[in-house]
Amino acid sequence: MQGKFIGVGVGPGDPELITIKAVKTLKTADVISIPKAHENKSSLALSIVKHILEERESSPEVLELVFPMIKDKEELKAAWSENAQIIAEKVRSGKIIAFITLGDPMFFSTFIYLCQRVKDEHPEIKLEIIPGVTSLTACAAVSKIPLAEKNEVLSIIPSSVDSNRIGEIAKHADSLVLMKGSKLLKELVPVLQKAGFTNNSTIAVVRRGTMPEEEVTVGKLGDVKNWDIHEDYFSISIIKENKK
Amino acid sequence: MQGKFIGVGVGPGDPELITIKAVKTLKTADVISIPKAHENKSSLALSIVKHILEERESSPEVLELVFPMIKDKEELKAAWSENAQIIAEKVRSGKIIAFITLGDPMFFSTFIYLCQRVKDEHPEIKLEIIPGVTSLTACAAVSKIPLAEKNEVLSIIPSSVDSNRIGEIAKHADSLVLMKGSKLLKELVPVLQKAGFTNNSTIAVVRRGTMPEEEVTVGKLGDVKNWDIHEDYFSISIIKENKK
Numbered sequence: 001m002q003g004k005f006i007g008v009g010v011g012p013g014d015p016e017l018i019t020i021k022a023v024k025t026l027k028t029a030d031v032i033s034i035p036k037a038h039e040n041k042s043s044l045a046l047s048i049v050k051h052i053l054e055e056r057e058s059s060p061e062v063l064e065l066v067f068p069m070i071k072d073k074e075e076l077k078a079a080w081s082e083n084a085q086i087i088a089e090k091v092r093s094g095k096i097i098a099f100i101t102l103g104d105p106m107f108f109s110t111f112i113y114l115c116q117r118v119k120d121e122h123p124e125i126k127l128e129i130i131p132g133v134t135s136l137t138a139c140a141a142v143s144k145i146p147l148a149e150k151n152e153v154l155s156i157i158p159s160s161v162d163s164n165r166i167g168e169i170a171k172h173a174d175s176l177v178l179m180k181g182s183k184l185l186k187e188l189v190p191v192l193q194k195a196g197f198t199n200n201s202t203i204a205v206v207r208r209g210t211m212p213e214e215e216v217t218v219g220k221l222g223d224v225k226n227w228d229i230h231e232d233y234f235s236i237s238i239i240k241e242n243k244k
Numbered sequence: 245m246q247g248k249f250i251g252v253g254v255g256p257g258d259p260e261l262i263t264i265k266a267v268k269t270l271k272t273a274d275v276i277s278i279p280k281a282h283e284n285k286s287s288l289a290l291s292i293v294k295h296i297l298e299e300r301e302s303s304p305e306v307l308e309l310v311f312p313m314i315k316d317k318e319e320l321k322a323a324w325s326e327n328a329q330i331i332a333e334k335v336r337s338g339k340i341i342a343f344i345t346l347g348d349p350m351f352f353s354t355f356i357y358l359c360q361r362v363k364d365e366h367p368e369i370k371l372e373i374i375p376g377v378t379s380l381t382a383c384a385a386v387s388k389i390p391l392a393e394k395n396e397v398l399s400i401i402p403s404s405v406d407s408n409r410i411g412e413i414a415k416h417a418d419s420l421v422l423m424k425g426s427k428l429l430k431e432l433v434p435v436l437q438k439a440g441f442t443n444n445s446t447i448a449v450v451r452r453g454t455m456p457e458e459e460v461t462v463g464k465l466g467d468v469k470n471w472d473i474h475e476d477y478f479s480i481s482i483i484k485e486n487k488k
Contacts, residue, residue, distance in 0.1 A: 009381070011263065019377060020267065021260035104377075106384035112393045119388065129385035131377045131454075133263060133348075137253070140350035141373035144363065149356045153413060154400040161397060165416060169397060172413045210375075 003030075003091035005118060005125055006098045007105035009132020010048045013211035017133045018048065025130060026052045029098035031090060033063040035110050044211075045102045063090075063097070067110055077117075084117035091125045104132040108158070108179060135209060136177060139236040143204035143216050147238065148175045159184055163191050170195035178237040185237060189224050197221055197241055204238045205229060247335035249362060249369055251349035252342045253376020254292045257455035261377045262292065269374060270296045273342035275334060277307040279354050288455075289346045307334075307341070311354055321361075328361035335369045348376040352402070352423060379453060380421060383480040387448035387460050391482065392419045403428055407435050414439030422481040429481060433468050441465055441485055448482045449473060 008025055011017035026032065026049050034046050053060065065083045070076050090097055105111040106129065118125055136156065140147045148154035152174035157166055159180050170176055170192050178185070185205065193199070199222030207215040207230055217227060221239065229235075252269055255261035270276065270293050278290050297304065309327045314320050334341055349355040350373065362369055380400065384391045392398035396418035401410055403424050414420055414436050422429070429449065437443070443466030451459040451474055461471060465483065473479075 007385075009377075012375070014265065016265035016268070017263050017375065019255065019261050019263055021258065023264065024260070104381040104384075106390045107381050108392055108394070112390040115388070115390070127388065129388060131256070131261065131381040131385040133253075133375045133377055134381060137348040137351050137375040137378060140348075141251075141375040144359070144371065144373060146350045146356040146359070148352055148400065148402075150352070151402050151404045153402070153405060153409075155413070155417070156392065156398040156400070158392075158395050158397070160395045165397075169399070169413075169416045172409060172416075173399070 002126060003094045004096055005087050005091050005127050006096065007111045007115060007127075007129045008098045008100050009104040009109075009130060009134075010045050010100050010102060011133040012103055012135045012138035012209055013044070013048065013214075014138075015048050015051060017138065017210055018052075019130065019132065021130050022132065023052055025098050026100070027056055028096065029060055030095040031061045031063050031097040033065060033087070033097055033099040035067045036064040045100045048102070049100060065114070067113075076113075080113050080117045081121060083114055084121055087114070087118060088122040088125050091122075101132070103134045105129050106131070107134050107136070135179075135234070135236055139204065139206035139209040140238060142209045142214060143206050143218050143238065145202055145204040145218060145238050145240060147177065163188060167191045167195050170197060174241055176237075176239045178239070180233055180235065183229070183231045185224060185229060186227075189221060192221065192239060197239060200242050202238075202240045202242050206236050206238075207232045208234045209236065246370060247338045248340055249331050249335050249371050250340065250342045251355045251359060251371075251373045252344050253348040253353075253374060253378075254289050254344050254346060255377040256347055256379045256382035256453055257288070257292065257458075258382075259292050259295060261382065261454055262296075263374065263376065265374050266376065267296055269342050270344070271300055272340070273304055274339040275305045275307050275341040277309060277331070277341055277343040279311045280308040289344045292346070293344060309358070311357075320357075324357050324361045325365060327358055328365055331358070331362060332366040332369050335366075345376070347378045349373050350375070351378050351380070379423075379478070379480055383448065383450035383453040384482060386453045386458060387450050387462050387482065389446055389448040389462060389482050389484060391421065407432060411435045411439050414441060418485055420481075420483045422483070424477055424479065427473070427475045429468060429473060430471075433465060436465065436483060441483060444486050446482075446484045446486050450480050450482075451476045452478045453480065
């Protein structure tokens with residue numbers, strides 16, 4: 001049988017927000033691969049699919065890949081290449097490898113680096129990607145705040161982006177999503193106001209959306225200064241000019 | 245039993261890209277609601293879930309709601325209010341109503357308008373939203389082009405936005421997604437180049453991603469002038485500066 005490498009999005013947290021296709025793949029793959037936990041993120045992806053793996057008649061091999069948190073680009077690339085090599089060897093021996101990622105594999109995921117190395121260095125390997133529900137739409141769902149409609153522009157900004165640039169982006173967007181981290185939100189309010197978002201803009205801050213520890217805060221941009229926001233790696237904020 | 249109104253994302257097209265949660269809801273809802281087809285979009289959402297509905301022991305009521313394609317804002321709002329009223333009455337009589345949308349309910353969906361009317365005019369109604377896999381990540385998956393990673397900014401732009409504004413947005417984004425329609429892509433290339441996207445930028449044009457008629461074109465921004473692009477309402481383009 002021909003092996004392949006499959007990036008599998010397992011959704012935002014709620015184990016029922018995984019797709020049928022992902023479930024089928026996880027039930028039949030020879031190898032389940034996960035990034036070795038440096039953050040609790042990777043173990044989260046595994047915990048989401050735990051019940052699916054437990055239902056299997058034969059246990060899959062679990063392959064933990066070390067994704068080093070180093071800054072040097074060349075060293076980092078070498079580490080990814082090594083992981084790609086491990087994957088490629090298993091695929092060539094006929095194995096089907098499912099690499100699980102929280103949310104979606106192509107949306108702010110560590111899978112992207114691995115995928116790029118596999119594509120570049122082992123182009124003969126069969127590669128497949130199963131998209132998943134992102135934290136983006138999950139947070140819109142639990143806060144009941146729409147992301148964008150019709151002719152609206154939606155910009156998605158990691159919280160590491162500097163505030164001057166966020167201001168420029170905000171000038172031309174109808175909706176903003178700030179990914180990961182909310183500690184800078186209070187400092188960003190004046191930046192967003194200067195860019196044209198009024199105090200009446202709707203803002204939703206969602207922490208661990210669809211997970212058991214979910215916290216949802218919805219209000220107006222003008223109220224943020226009074227909020228007591230819990231910092232969390234899995235926080236997402238949606239800010240939307242209220243046009244009513 | 246208490247009724248409720250549930251917006252259900254059925255995913256981008258492949259019937260296996262629906263979530264377990266959506267399937268469970270569609271198997272138990274009393275009423276399945278869809279927008280009455282003006283485009284072929286709504287019948288698409290129904291076709292995705294057809295096999296799920298056919299497996300049910302008792303057929304649900306199918307409620308088609310007319311979503312008029314009128315421009316006048318007040319008339320439009322009145323039409324949405326009428327639909328919200330129909331929904332609210334059924335929910336009050338204890339019915340569970342699942343409104344199905346292609347992709348995700350809060351991401352460029354007609355559900356947003358209906359949801360807003362229900363929230364504003366019938367706040368006592370229990371409302372739930374089940375997020376779905378968007379065409380956004382589905383197109384990234386089938387083209388194998390990542391949307392954004394780490395510190396990158398991703399801007400999502402409906403093709404109806406004017407090209408000057410697209411140019412301004414492009415200046416501050418690492419990745420762009422053009423939603424719906426690709427006929428303007430050739431005209432946009434110089435705009436994107438002026439905004440800093442080089443000829444070497446990666447571009448993927450995906451038509452009907454994960455549907456049987458799927459077409460995927462991947463190349464460089466500099467090649468677009470030679471492409472023969474099929475226009476389609478369900479086309480999505482991903483443009484990403486190639487940093488390698």
